Amino acid sequence: MLHADELPAGFVLGQLLDRVDWAPGLTTFNVEARVQPGLAGQFHMLALPGPDGSLVRRAYSLASAPEAPLEFLVVEVPGGALTPALFALRPGDGLALSERPEGTFHLGRVPDARDLWLISTGTGIAPYLAMLRTPEPWARFQRIVLVHGVRQQADLAYRGLLEAMDLVYLPVVSREPAALRGRIPALLQDGSLEAAAGVRLQAEHSQVMLCGNPEMTGEMQALLEARGLRRNRAREPGQITAERYW
């Protein structure tokens, strides 16, 4: 049982309001907590007591817009230190959250361009949901392409919401038949990702965000660099902004 007065500095006690189970081991946790608002794309630490009583804490991107009710999209990692305990929570249960959102994976770090490519695997779509729920990307970019790589169709969380948005939504499924089947880097290499998007991914027109599985973010960065795109750095703007989840 968590008590607010026993939490480490910087943590607040929250409560699970309800959960949306998209597929086994893939859930949105709707949480009530007094946290500070941040920037779309940032993350909070979620924490629960581990077997020895000490808090186990991990980073989770907000899928909700700043100041909206808190939503976290989480995949259960079997044998993981935190996620099995998180998935055992029921509405009304308590959990700890870091009070201040953190992180530099937000549109404030992304220069203007004609096209914004938001490329994710799994729960790496969460920060993009937060961004797309704010006016900023719609005001700054003419075209938004959202690529979501998953294993099975059932893992395409938020599909209905994304299909209703004025963007190019490209689900990529690796283990079931699909219009785009396979791995995102392979589909960039063979041209099918750009064919489906109806636009070339070129340095002069594009900003690219990468989020999720480190194999995908690493391979994509290498492929994009081979096309002349560069990482965005504080003093040297480029076209690639990346967040690795592990």
Ligand SMILES: Cc1cc2nc3c(=O)[nH]c(=O)nc-3n(C[C@H](O)[C@H](O)[C@H](O)COP(=O)(O)OP(=O)(O)OC[C@H]3O[C@@H](n4cnc5c(N)ncnc54)[C@H](O)[C@@H]3O)c2cc1C
């Ligand atoms: C900035 C940031 C934001 C993040 N946002 C999210 C988010 O919105 N949703 C989310 O589900 N996770 C997110 N993560 C990952 C999250 O912090 C944890 O690493 C993950 O939930 C596993 O925690 P665990 O304690 O259960 O497993 P651990 O005991 O920490 O990990 C066991 C092993 O599982 C592997 N692993 C970790 N994460 C995953 C994963 N997602 N899929 C498959 N294998 C994995 C790693 O190899 C790890 O060594 C984020 C990570 C970072 C750094």
